Amino acid sequence: MxxxxxxxxxxxxxxxKKGYRIGGEAISIFDNLDLDIPRGDFVAVMGPSGSxxxxxxxMLAGVxxxxxxxxxxxxxxxxxxxxxARSAWRAHNMGIVFQFxxxxxxxxxxxxxxxxLLLKPVSAKERRIRxxxxxxxxxxxxxxxxxxxxxxxxxxxxxxxxxxxxxxPDLLLCDEPxxxxxxxxxxxxxxxxxxxxxxxxxxxxxxxxxPQAARHARRTLHLDKGRFTEEREAA
Amino acid sequence: MSSQFNQVLVMTRxxxxxxxxxxAIAASMAFSVxxxxxxxxxxxxxxxxxxxxxxxxGSPTVAVILGGGTNQETGSDVPAGVIRTIExxxxxxxxxxxxxxxxxxxxxxxxxxxxTDDKTGQTKMLALRGMDPTGPALRDGITLTTGRFAxxxxxxxxxxxQIAAAFPALAIGQSVRLGSVNWTVVGQFSSGGSAxxxxxxxxxxxxxxxFDRQGEVQSLRLRLEGIDAIGTLRAALxxxxxxxxxxxxxxxxxxxxxxxxxxxxxxxxxxLALLMALGxxxxxxxxxxxxxxxxxxxxxxxxxxxxxxxxxxxxxxVEAIALAVLGVFIGLMASWLMFNxxxxxTVGANNASLSFQLTMNGHVMxxxxxxxxxxxxVGGALPAHSATRLPLTAALxxxx
Numbered sequence: 001m002x003x004x005x006x007x008x009x010x011x012x013x014x015x016x017k018k019g020y021r022i023g024g025e026a027i028s029i030f031d032n033l034d035l036d037i038p039r040g041d042f043v044a045v046m047g048p049s050g051s052x053x054x055x056x057x058x059m060l061a062g063v064x065x066x067x068x069x070x071x072x073x074x075x076x077x078x079x080x081x082x083x084x085a086r087s088a089w090r091a092h093n094m095g096i097v098f099q100f101x102x103x104x105x106x107x108x109x110x111x112x113x114x115x116x117l118l119l120k121p122v123s124a125k126e127r128r129i130r131x132x133x134x135x136x137x138x139x140x141x142x143x144x145x146x147x148x149x150x151x152x153x154x155x156x157x158x159x160x161x162x163x164x165x166x167x168x169p170d171l172l173l174c175d176e177p178x179x180x181x182x183x184x185x186x187x188x189x190x191x192x193x194x195x196x197x198x199x200x201x202x203x204x205x206x207x208x209x210x211p212q213a214a215r216h217a218r219r220t221l222h223l224d225k226g227r228f229t230e231e232r233e234a235a
Numbered sequence: 236m237s238s239q240f241n242q243v244l245v246m247t248r249x250x251x252x253x254x255x256x257x258x259a260i261a262a263s264m265a266f267s268v269x270x271x272x273x274x275x276x277x278x279x280x281x282x283x284x285x286x287x288x289x290x291x292x293g294s295p296t297v298a299v300i301l302g303g304g305t306n307q308e309t310g311s312d313v314p315a316g317v318i319r320t321i322e323x324x325x326x327x328x329x330x331x332x333x334x335x336x337x338x339x340x341x342x343x344x345x346x347x348x349x350x351t352d353d354k355t356g357q358t359k360m361l362a363l364r365g366m367d368p369t370g371p372a373l374r375d376g377i378t379l380t381t382g383r384f385a386x387x388x389x390x391x392x393x394x395x396x397q398i399a400a401a402f403p404a405l406a407i408g409q410s411v412r413l414g415s416v417n418w419t420v421v422g423q424f425s426s427g428g429s430a431x432x433x434x435x436x437x438x439x440x441x442x443x444x445x446f447d448r449q450g451e452v453q454s455l456r457l458r459l460e461g462i463d464a465i466g467t468l469r470a471a472l473x474x475x476x477x478x479x480x481x482x483x484x485x486x487x488x489x490x491x492x493x494x495x496x497x498x499x500x501x502x503x504x505x506x507l508a509l510l511m512a513l514g515x516x517x518x519x520x521x522x523x524x525x526x527x528x529x530x531x532x533x534x535x536x537x538x539x540x541x542x543x544x545x546x547x548x549x550x551x552x553v554e555a556i557a558l559a560v561l562g563v564f565i566g567l568m569a570s571w572l573m574f575n576x577x578x579x580x581t582v583g584a585n586n587a588s589l590s591f592q593l594t595m596n597g598h599v600m601x602x603x604x605x606x607x608x609x610x611x612x613v614g615g616a617l618p619a620h621s622a623t624r625l626p627l628t629a630a631l632x633x634x635x
Binding site: 054057058061063064084087088090091092096098102104105106107111114115116118119120121163175 | 238241242245249252253532533536537538539540541542543544626627628630631
């Protein structure tokens, strides 16, 4: 697996427009936004509150549609897909790491990690093997039967990462993945994301407020008022 | 297993496992369903018990002949001349005959008598039936539990099991005043809980003499050759023009008597149960909306992972139905314990008291259970639909 991003854009935003109506007032978030992220890249998106980070992530995840413009990930045009098609596409091509982990508390760590695999034609035996492997990869071997409520925040986030990569997607979207963690746990999680990018070639887009977290990415995009104002390569 | 099935299975499991978080409101839904089931089961078991008491009394191979154009024994009059004509009929008239070629027939009269309940002090009207000695043999399922039947012309009575239970003064060997004369209780009989058990039987002539009804016959019972023979008997009796005769099987006579009262009981029970069901459905809707609200992040998260709307719908719906099933189970169990076999009485035919047992039969349980289930099905559908419409952004902006 290559540890360098390719030149061909994997994620492409072209002339993307997005706005909301709040109390009858039209508020524009993006107007003519363009973005290229090559396959294998690890991009941190930073910006102040209200800059459009969440909207960008929502559109990347396909849970929101642009008002105009193109959004393509690989060969898939998300802007042309319906809700069901986007849902099916997400299941096979994307993993999401949430700020507050979003684990189902009544399911064990293994059952949480297994969720994306239930969407694929994979036998129960294969699912068990795959769950064991990814939990091992995130350093939680032997904790398969533990419930999230009995784990630390860092461990829960590692379960969240294991769930995101269980179905082996090309793209990982991370929404403030260290926002709820102490520094030590945050560093562990970020090291893991870097490993997934460098060793397994996953393309990662991470929204964060934390400059230290952003330093783990290959490059950082600064978003302000719906525009990228600065691009910085990691040292 | 298909992916869709897997999704439904895991989401349903997660929903049901999360129920303890909402235990109070989930219990209130199950309780309201149980209440509806109890109310409906109570009324239906009453109607079913009443029907059972009357229908089980009627035999399809016994014909009842009523005169005077009425379809009830009260008000019926079968003239002596008509009885003689019938008894003189030869050939196949659809009626069974004894070894001597005679019809197996019983002339009968029913007199309402007052009797005071020793325990409650309440006065009840009881049915005293005077019959020929062949009368008991013309009742299917009759068992003389103690003593003997009344002697010919004697002021003796045998009492049905229900009457004996309600009136200890009618114990065997006791003398009891009915009307203006004293009667001696010489036996008790049972008939599997049928309406006969609410009657007192005596000799026809003794009853007629005691109540100044000499020569009167209200009904004529005779044994048919088979269950299809009623048509033949009707055709044979159509030649009699002295009085309009109503010829029915005993089964039809009691079924017609039971229908009115049973329908009246249901007429009270159903609207009340439906009204309560409406309230319970609104409660179920509220409970399930709370459930969806409680699980917003979980539903949005699995939907964001790629789970289908269908799985979100089914999982929420199953939760509502599962709670309704729990309510149905509790309701039926409580109804069974409270109502089944409970002794009740009402005014039956002949204006006399009719005792019966509330019956929680399969039909009652199925009907009450289905109404309870419908609360879950209807009350859960809209919240299940709303679960499919949750914004997926809820997963990304939610805290835990």
